[in-house]
Amino acid sequence: MDPEQKKEREKNQKEFRAILEKYGLTQKQASELITAETGQSVGLRKVRTWLADPQIPSSRNCPAWALTALKRGTKQLKPVD
Template sequence: MNFYYAPIFSMGPACNICTCAIHHDQTVTNRNQLAALIEQANITRAQTAQYIAEETKRPCSWRTVQAWLADPELDSSRTCPDWAITNLSAHLKRLKIID
């Protein structure tokens, strides 16, 4: 089984120094990747939706982004699709907001 790792926000009070998933053996979800991109680019959920909509030429609202970022235990949570990560990343790179 292959696991893919990427930075996440924070491990909470148990880990005040390390914020990477590698040291905590956590797999990365699209939700984590989206949150990391938003944090890295320092953009709002509304900007995230706007960038995804511009890239895909399809509507995307901040509520959709909020649902993708919501705790999976919540009824309002929705799985973040691969295309959202791909298109947001491409748009941020084109704008030179991220490398």
């Protein structure tokens, strides 16, 4: 993985985690929101691979489309205090 890809991966993962924390969402709820927004099945296991430590072989880069869908899915939600 080149430095640009690594930087993008870290940025997306950090942003994904921040959204979960901001709205008090579980990984399962995030997978359901992304599925509802995209119409494409995104399971809990997939979300876990996106949030896994990059050193773990099963970790994957969180795609921009998933982050966009999560943002759209949380527009109606209120942030937790």
